[in-house]
Amino acid sequence: MNLQNIINEIEKVDPEVYDRVDTRRQAMQRFATLGKTLALAALPTALGGLLNKAYGQNNAAIVDVLNFALKLEYLEAEFYTRGVAAAGLIPAGAATGAMTTIRDHENAHVQFLRMAIANLGGTAIARPNFDFSAGGGSGTGPLGNNTFTSYPVFLAVAQTFEDTGVRAYKGQAPNLISNNDVLTAALNIHSVEARHASHIRQMRRANNMLVTGTVKPWITLNQSNIDTGNSGLNSAIQASYNGEELTTQATVNIVTASINADRASEAFDEPLTMAQVVTIVTPFFAP
Template identity: 60%
Template sequence: MNLLNIISSIEKIDPEVHDRLDTRRGAMQQFAKIGGKIAMAAVPFALGSMFKTAYGQSTSDISSVLNYALTLEYLEAEFYTKGAASGIVPVGTPAVGAINTIRDHENAHVAFLITTLGSLGATPVSKPTFDFTAGGTFANVFTNYDTFLAVAQAFEDTGVRAYKGRAGDLISNHAVLTVALQIHSVEARHASHIRQMRKARGANVKPWITGNDTGGIGSAVQANYNGEELTTQAGVNILNFVSASAASESFDEPLTANQVLAIIKPFIV
C-alpha cells in the first residue's frame, strides 16, 4: 500500500485534499512514524479513520441528510397534493386554504431541496411510490376527513423531529444548516395548525405535544411520539419549574434517521 498514491488519486477528485490533510499534519507525521511499525493489516483502518476526520462532514454527508429530508418532503407533498385533490377537505371552510398552504410549502421544500442538492453536485433521490393507507392501517385516509387530519398530524410532528435529529450533521455547512432550520420551523407551524384543526373537530389535542400522547390517534402512531415525554434537558430537571405537562411540551424531541425510516416504511411501497 502506497500512501502517496492514495492521496494522489484523491487529489484528482478533490484538489483540496492537501489542505484538508494539512490541518491534520500532526496525524500525518504520527502516521509516518508508526507506519513502519504497525502490521500492514492495520493500515487501511488507520487511513480510514484519518480521512474520516479530515472529511468530517463532507459534501456526501451533507447531501445524504438532504436526500433524507427530500424523501420526507416527497411523502408530505404528495400526501397534501392528493388530499387537496380528493375533495375530502370541506368546501367553503378555512380548511381548504390551510391545506392548500401546507401543500404548497411541502412542494416548495421538494423543489428547493432538489435545487440545493444539484448545487452541491449531488444527485437527488427519486420519489418513492407511496401508500398513504400504510398497508390498510389508514384505509380511509382520503375518504374520511378525520383520518386525513390524523395522518397529517403524525407526518408534521414526525417531520419536526426528523429535521431536529439531523441538524447536528449539518453544523459544518452554515448555509445548508440554516435552510434546514428554516424548513424545520415551518413544519412546526404546520403541526400546530393541523392540531388546532383536529381540536376544532373534537380531538383532545393542543398545538404542542404533551408527554408522548398521540392526541387520540392511537397505537398506530405511538412510535411517532415516543420520547417526547422527556422532562430533563441537559441535566436540568424542568419539573423544578413547571408541571410535567408543560415540561414535556416546552421541548420537542428529535428522532434518529433509523427511527424515522421505520415510522415511514409502511407508507412506502
C-alpha cells in the same frame, strides 16, 4: 509557496479543517511530508486532494441527510396534493385554504432540497411510489381508503406526518453543522413544519373526531391525542411521540414546584433518529 501559511488561513475560516482530514498530528505530518517531497508545481494539486478528502466526504454525508429529508418532503407533498384534490374531503373555506398553503410549502421544500443536493454535487433521489393505506405497497394497510375519504383520518395522518417531520429535522441538524447555509435552510424548514403541526392540531381540536384527551397546539408528554379505534394503528402512531415525555434537558431537570411534567415536556421538542423515522414512514412507501 508557504504551505503552512495556506493551512493557517484555512484554519481561520474552518477551525475543524485538521479534524476533517485526520487528527491534527496526522494532518500536520501529511502537510510536512508534502512540502518536503513534492515539487512546487505539484503542491496545489496535492493540497487539493487533501482538502477534497476533508470537504468532499463531508458533502457526501450532507447529501445523504438531504436525500433523507427529501424523501419525507416527497411524502408530505404528495399527501397534501392528493388531499386538496380529493373531492369533498376538506371543508370549503379556511380549511381548504390552509391545506392548500401547506401543500405549496411542502412542494417548495421538495424543490429546494433537490436544488441544494445538486449544488453540493449530489444526485437527488427520484420521487418514490406511495401507499397511503400504510400497507407498504399492498394498498391494504390499516388506513384502507380512509386517508383521502375521511376528513378526521386525513387530519390525524397530517398531524402525525408534521410532528414526525419536526423531530426528524431536529435529529439531523447536528449532521449539517459543517455547512452553515444548509443548516440554516434546514432549520427554516423545521420551524415551518412546526407551524404546520400546530395549525393542524388546532384544526383537529375544532373537528373533535378521533380525539383523545385535549388537543393542544403542542405535544404534551408523549401524547398523540389520536384515537383511531384500532389499537394496532394507534400503536404505530405512538412511535412518532415516544420520547417526547422527557423533562430533563442538558442534565437539568426542569420540573420544579412551579413547573410540572406536562409543562416541562411541552417546552422542548425531542429529536428522532434517522432509523426511527424510517421505521415510522416506511409503511407509506411502495416498492
